[in-house]
Amino acid sequence: MDNFEPHIYELSAPGKHGTNLPRLDVPETDLPENLLRQDDLNDFPELTELEVVRHYTRISRNNASIDTGPIFLGSCTMKGNPKLHEEVARYAGFAAAHPLQGDALSQGALRLMYELQHYLGEISGFEAVSLQPAAGAQGEFTGILAFRAYHLDRGDHDRTEVLVPNAAHGTNPATAAMAGLKVVELKSDARGNVDMDDLRARLSPRTAGMMLTNPNTLGLFEDQIVEICRLVHEAGGLMYGDGANFNAILGIARPGELGFDFMHYNLHKTFTTPHGGGGPGSGAVGCTAALAPFLPGPRVRKAPDGSYELYTPEKSIGRMKAFHGNFGMLVRAWTYIRTLGEEGLREVSETAVLNANYVRARLKDLYPQAVDRICMHETVLKGQIAGASGVRTLDIAKRLIDYGFHPPTIYFPLIVPEALMIEPTETESKRTLDQFIEAMRAIAREAVETPELLHEAPTRAPVRRLDEVRAARQPVLRYDAEAFRRLREG
Amino acid sequence: MAPNIPADLKYSKSDEWVRAEGDEVVIGITDYAQDQLGDIVYLELPQVGASFAPGQSFGAIESVKASSELYAPVGGEVVAVNSALEANQEPINRDPYGAGWLVRLRPSGEQEELLDAAAYARYCEERAH
Numbered sequence: 001m002d003n004f005e006p007h008i009y010e011l012s013a014p015g016k017h018g019t020n021l022p023r024l025d026v027p028e029t030d031l032p033e034n035l036l037r038q039d040d041l042n043d044f045p046e047l048t049e050l051e052v053v054r055h056y057t058r059i060s061r062n063n064a065s066i067d068t069g070p071i072f073l074g075s076c077t078m079k080g081n082p083k084l085h086e087e088v089a090r091y092a093g094f095a096a097a098h099p100l101q102g103d104a105l106s107q108g109a110l111r112l113m114y115e116l117q118h119y120l121g122e123i124s125g126f127e128a129v130s131l132q133p134a135a136g137a138q139g140e141f142t143g144i145l146a147f148r149a150y151h152l153d154r155g156d157h158d159r160t161e162v163l164v165p166n167a168a169h170g171t172n173p174a175t176a177a178m179a180g181l182k183v184v185e186l187k188s189d190a191r192g193n194v195d196m197d198d199l200r201a202r203l204s205p206r207t208a209g210m211m212l213t214n215p216n217t218l219g220l221f222e223d224q225i226v227e228i229c230r231l232v233h234e235a236g237g238l239m240y241g242d243g244a245n246f247n248a249i250l251g252i253a254r255p256g257e258l259g260f261d262f263m264h265y266n267l268h269k270t271f272t273t274p275h276g277g278g279g280p281g282s283g284a285v286g287c288t289a290a291l292a293p294f295l296p297g298p299r300v301r302k303a304p305d306g307s308y309e310l311y312t313p314e315k316s317i318g319r320m321k322a323f324h325g326n327f328g329m330l331v332r333a334w335t336y337i338r339t340l341g342e343e344g345l346r347e348v349s350e351t352a353v354l355n356a357n358y359v360r361a362r363l364k365d366l367y368p369q370a371v372d373r374i375c376m377h378e379t380v381l382k383g384q385i386a387g388a389s390g391v392r393t394l395d396i397a398k399r400l401i402d403y404g405f406h407p408p409t410i411y412f413p414l415i416v417p418e419a420l421m422i423e424p425t426e427t428e429s430k431r432t433l434d435q436f437i438e439a440m441r442a443i444a445r446e447a448v449e450t451p452e453l454l455h456e457a458p459t460r461a462p463v464r465r466l467d468e469v470r471a472a473r474q475p476v477l478r479y480d481a482e483a484f485r486r487l488r489e490g
Numbered sequence: 491m492a493p494n495i496p497a498d499l500k501y502s503k504s505d506e507w508v509r510a511e512g513d514e515v516v517i518g519i520t521d522y523a524q525d526q527l528g529d530i531v532y533l534e535l536p537q538v539g540a541s542f543a544p545g546q547s548f549g550a551i552e553s554v555k556a557s558s559e560l561y562a563p564v565g566g567e568v569v570a571v572n573s574a575l576e577a578n579q580e581p582i583n584r585d586p587y588g589a590g591w592l593v594r595l596r597p598s599g600e601q602e603e604l605l606d607a608a609a610y611a612r613y614c615e616e617r618a619h
Contacts, residue, residue: 394528411555417526417618468554472531473579 004462005058009479012045018052062462063277064406070428071276072359072436074378074409074421075169075217077247077269078276084339085272085332094331099323103309110308113324114300116284116334120265123337123345124246125256126286130295131330132320135281136244139264140175140211142285143240145317146262146294147209148179150238153294153315159208159236165194167218167413169244172211181208188415192218192371194228207237214258215245215376217413219356219421229259238262238291246270247425248353248377251346262287271333282329296320351426352377355433359424362437366444370416378423380416388447393418395454396443402460403439493522493614496587501610502563502602507587511594515564518591519551519582522614527553530579535571535592542566544602548593551582563602566595 047055064071071078089095097109117129133139144162151159162176165186173183184202187195194212210232214222222228229239241255241263247270249255255263267282268275275281287295296319297312310324324330340348353376360369360379367381383393397407397420409421424433446453458464476483495501500508505523509516524530532552542548542562549560571593575581581589605613 414556469529469531472552472554 005055005062007479007484008045008047008052008055009043009481011047011051011055014046016046016048016051018047018049065277066274069404069406070424070432070436071406072408072422072424073276073406074219074380074423075244075412076276076409077244077266077377077423077425079247079269079272079425080427081272081274081332082336082339085335088335089328089331094328097327099327103307107308109324109327110300110310112334113327113330114302114308116330116337117300119334119337120284121286123250123254124243124263124265124286125254125258126263127256127289128292128295128299129284129286130297130299131282131284131325132296132298133264133283133285134321134326135268135283136242136264136266137171137175137283138320139266139283139285140171140240140242141178142283142296142317142320143262143264143287144175144179144181144209144211146287146291147238147240148181149294149315149317150291151208156236158206161202161204161206162208163199163202163210163232163237165212165216166415167192167216168211168213169217169242172213172242176211186210188218190371191373192216192220193222193224196224196227199228199231203231203235203237205236207232207235209238209240209261211240211242212260213242213245214255215248215378217245217421218370218380218416219245219248219375219378219423220371220373221248221376225258233259244269245377248349250349251342252349256286256288262291267329267333272336273329273332280326280329282326282333284325284330284333298324348426349377352424355424355426355428356422358430358433359422359437363440366441367420370419377425378421380413381420381422382416383410383418383420385444385447388444388451391447391451391454393420395451395457396420396440396447398465399443399446399454399457400439401458403443405436405439492611493520493525494587495521495607495611495614497607499587500563500604500606501613502561502604503613504561504563506561506563508563508604509587513596514569515566515595515597516591517563517593517595518586519560520610521586524583524586524590527551527558528555529553530582532557533575533579533582533592535573535575536568538568538571540568541598542568542595544600560592561602562595563604564595564597565600566597568593569596570594 066078066080093108097106113131120129133142161182161184163184163186164172165188167188176183187198189195214225216222232239238261239259241260243264243266264283264285267273267284273279273282293313293315294317295313297316298310300308301311303309356375356377356379360375363381366385368384370380370382383396385391393410397410400407411419412421505520507518507520530551530553534550536548542565544562544565546562547559548562551558551560572591
């Protein structure tokens with residue numbers, strides 16, 4: 001850990017400070033007791049401004065970010081974040097607006113929200129959109145609460161089950177459980193799609209709905225989707241679309257037309273708002289006219305005089321988030337949609353799918369495909385390299401760090417042994433994809449010839465392989481000088 | 491490396507093993523399951539006295555890779571749990587059929603469809619590719 005930046009507490013010395021306050025020009029007096037902090041500030045770090053700037057700048061240089069290299073994290077859509085979006089989000093009219101300044105003084109911001117609701121509805125084939133939810137999982141939660149409210153509103157009290165494929169994101173079953181419903185897991189078939197026989201067997205008068213990602217987490221299109229939606233509707237259930245993989249079908253297929261009743265949009269994935277430590281998410285949701293009365297408010301509508309106003313739908317499940325959602329993200333998503341337009345968005349998905357298939361086709365001889373099919377925007381391979389039985393996907397991922405690449409998603413979906421889930425996105429050039437492919441091919445050779453290189457990796461990162469087991473079993477969750485000393489001494 | 495699958499145990503499709511001992515049964519997770527999960531870092535076991543139907547979740551297990559439910563292959567009442575695992579889950583990885591046992595049940599007579607060792611070995615083989 002020699003080249004590791006010391007903890008900020010270790011850089012502290014008593015009496016150092018980073019601000020110069022003006023000379024005191026009023027009589028000095030004690031603060032009232034009730035305004036004094038009761039917690040102990042004795043150990044609070046004391047540094048100069050320059051020390052603080054250097055400390056965080058040094059740490060930031062160890063950051064992997066989309067601005068320093070590609071991040072092929074499957075299911076995360078780590079695409080480039082255009083700098084134009086940052087400029088627009090910083091316009092004073094947006095950045096300095098106060099959420100309590102009232103509709104009359106917020107017409108520009110409300111117009112942007114109104115238009116974004118419309119665009120997202122148009123792209124997905126849905127009647128109504130709410131921009132409230134803070135991120136994807138909260139969007140899911142919104143949808144399942146709306147399903148529940150819809151059934152109860154119809155006097156249908158027995159729908160307590162949510163069907164979830166075994167390839168689903170973990171947030172799907174977690175959402176259903178959070179909403180107080182029972183999760184019913186569905187099998188996948190040999191082609192990596194929902195097992196239709198299992199679906200038919202599990203549907204019942206207890207079915208509240210089904211949650212499905214399309215394309216699914218294997219990066220494969222659910223080509224039975226129309227029939228799936230028909231069966232679920234026939235049983236009286238509703239279809240929830242997890243929008244995590246929406247980047248594959250923009251301008252090509254509209255979930256509302258496929259038969260979904262409700263979906264969330266990961267604005268921070270598909271619509272480029274920075275994420276993964278770089279910014280908050282945004283999980284706007286869209287739905288059919290039948291579910292629109294249950295959407296969280298406030299939504300934005302046009303008043304008869306042409307002005308924009310906030311309102312809450314009549315049977316709304318309530319707020320999901322303070323004020324208007326993560327508004328800065330809405331500005332970025334609006335800018336993205338307006339920059340690309342209809343044709344540009346379609347091209348996003350076409351290029352994303354082409355890039356994923358290029359990587360898949362050039363790696364599948366060394367890394368077996370989970371399912372031997374053309375993929376959508378991401379591909380799931382297996383880290384089962386012929387002649388390298390001692391090497392696991394974790395070793396391959398760690399070795400990629402030595403080649404300068406952020407590893408892809410690993411060990412997900414859970415139904416694929418030794419899974420490597422690669423999502424290149426449309427914003428990476430062929431040159432970058434080729435560099436990644438060459439690194440992956442070199443690692444496959446090393447796995448056979450010099451497997452110790454993989455077992456020891458990473459060797460060129462600021463830290464060596466982290467002891468994940470010890471971190472999970474003996475977590476140190478706050479600064480503790482004694483615990484840090486013990487860790488360092490191993 | 492092929493997983494260790496002792497011939498004298500019964501197996502569930504959710505990768506638990508069952509061993510009959512007198513009129514009680516002992517349950518744990520298989521070598522295949524511990525290998526797939528990787529190092530176990532957290533375990534949640536039921537209270538003694540709790541009852542479970544076959545196929546019902548009786549606890550949860552978490553590794554650095556994933557967290558999974560534990561399903562009762564056999565219905566019954568819990569008569570003992572391996573409380574030594576609360577502080578250290580390492581025996582589950584090192585000795586899944588011995589020191590890594592999870593619970594001891596008094597069976598109710600109901601059970602899931604269980605596999606013998608040969609059938610379970612085939613089931614593991616199918617999933618490995």
